[in-house]
Every structure is written in C-alpha cells, then in structure tokens.
Amino acid sequence: MMSRPLRFLPLLVLTLAACTPGQQLANVGQVKLAARAYHDDGRYDAEFAKVAADATAYLEQRASRVTRPAIVFDIDDTALTTWSAIQANDFGYITNGTCSELPKGPCNSIAFEDAGTMPALQPTLALYRRARELGVDVFFITGRREPRRAGTEKNLKFAGYDAWTRVVLKPNNFPSDKSSADFKSAARAAIEAEGYTIVVNIGDQQSDLDGGHAEKGFKLPNPFYFIP
Numbered sequence: 001m002m003s004r005p006l007r008f009l010p011l012l013v014l015t016l017a018a019c020t021p022g023q024q025l026a027n028v029g030q031v032k033l034a035a036r037a038y039h040d041d042g043r044y045d046a047e048f049a050k051v052a053a054d055a056t057a058y059l060e061q062r063a064s065r066v067t068r069p070a071i072v073f074d075i076d077d078t079a080l081t082t083w084s085a086i087q088a089n090d091f092g093y094i095t096n097g098t099c100s101e102l103p104k105g106p107c108n109s110i111a112f113e114d115a116g117t118m119p120a121l122q123p124t125l126a127l128y129r130r131a132r133e134l135g136v137d138v139f140f141i142t143g144r145r146e147p148r149r150a151g152t153e154k155n156l157k158f159a160g161y162d163a164w165t166r167v168v169l170k171p172n173n174f175p176s177d178k179s180s181a182d183f184k185s186a187a188r189a190a191i192e193a194e195g196y197t198i199v200v201n202i203g204d205q206q207s208d209l210d211g212g213h214a215e216k217g218f219k220l221p222n223p224f225y226f227i228p
C-alpha cells in the first residue's frame with residue numbers, strides 16, 4: 001500500500017541486521033518463528049509494559065510543571081494491536097479482499113481498520129487513562145489516511161479510548177515519497193504552535209519519534225514490521 005511501502009520488509013530488515021560479513025543471511029522462515037516466539041512468550045508484553053510505565057512516570061513528573069500539557073499517541077501497535085492481522089497475513093501487509101475470516105487470512109488491512117474491532121494494548125490504555133486523570137490533552141497521530149477516520153475513531157472508542165482533543169490522520173494527498181516522520185513531526189509542531197507542551201510522545205516505530213517536537217519520546221517494541 002502506498003502509505004506503508006516498506007511494511008512487507010520487516011523480516012528483510014531483521015535479516016540484514018543479523019548478517020555479518022562471511023555469513024549467509026538469516027533464514028526468513030526462522031526469523032518469523034523467532035518473531036512469533038518473542039510475541040507469544042511474554043517478552044513483547046514485558047518490554048511493552050516497561051516502556052509504557054516509563055512514559056507514565058515521566059508524564060506524572062512533568063504534567064503539572066508545563067503549560068497546556070499534552071500527550072501524543074501513535075495508533076497501530078501503540079494504542080491498538082494489529083497482531084491478529086499480522087498473523088493472518090504471515091507478517092505481510094495485504095490491501096485486497098476482505099478481512100472476514102480471522103483468525104484465518106488473508107486479511108485486508110484497510111478493511112480491518114474500517115471494522116474498528118482491534119483491541120487496546122492495555123499498558124497504553126492505562127497510560128491514556130492516567131493522562132486524562134492528570135488533565136493532559138490527548139492527541140492521536142496516525143499514518144492511516146483521512147478516509148479511515150470513521151473506522152479509526154470508532155475503534156478507539158471500542159477499545160476504551162473514549163475522549164481526545166484531536167485525532168490527526170494523514171491527508172489523502174500526502175506525498176507517498178515523504179516519510180511518516182515528516183508527517184508526524186509536522187503534526188506535533190502544529191500542536192505546539194497552538195500553545196501545547198507535548199510532554200510525552202509514544203509510538204512503536206522510530207519514525208513516530210524522529211523530528212522532535214516533544215519533551216520526551218518513548219519507543220515501544222515492534223520487530224514485526226518497519227515504517228520509515
């Protein structure tokens with residue numbers, strides 16, 4: 001899909017990273033097995049919860065000390081889990097057909113987004129609730145494109161994210177050769193320009209954090225795909 005051109009390459013990235021001169025590339029099938037084991041054996045949950053806890057502690061420390069405190073959440077695999085589609089598509093990213101056979105695939109990821117049934121990642125939901133208690137304004141910034149707004153907002157509410165200041169989706173005409181980091185950092189700059197202080201910015205991709213415009217970025221684990 002144009003909006004996520006490298007989404008099908010995570011295993012290649014892992015493979016290249018695992019290769020040193022003189023060695024053969026890692027076997028993609030084995031890397032998939034390792035990624036599934038990482039997700040299923042508790043390491044993913046533990047590392048995810050640790051990052052969310054660190055973000056919560058930072059927010060609690062800073063929220064009352066800044067002007068108009070705000071928090072920025074990414075959506076996919078930050079607020080909501082797409083794991084069932086990742087599994088159904090065997091780590092691929094599919095945008096044809098339907099997504100009506102889960103847990104069987106293939107699952108059209110666009111249809112999956114429009115269905116609005118992804119569960120929350122619980123450590124992020126807890127962070128969200130703490131932010132609300134602290135009076136921190138909540139912003140979601142996602143690489144999903146504007147036509148996905150209805151399903152996205154429906155899904156956030158379904159998962160327990162029941163109020164926010166704004167959900168920022170990528171404009172449908174955003175150039176496909178520009179990075180997610182370009183889009184997201186500009187969106188954060190626009191929030192700051194309104195007078196907010198973005199205390200915490202949290203996401204599962206480095207491109208969610210690159211470009212600044214937040215006091216502190218928190219990188220959640222995601223070895224399953226890559227978005228530049």
Ligand SMILES: [Mg+2]
Pocket residue numbers: 074075076077078203204205
């Ligand atoms: Mg994400």
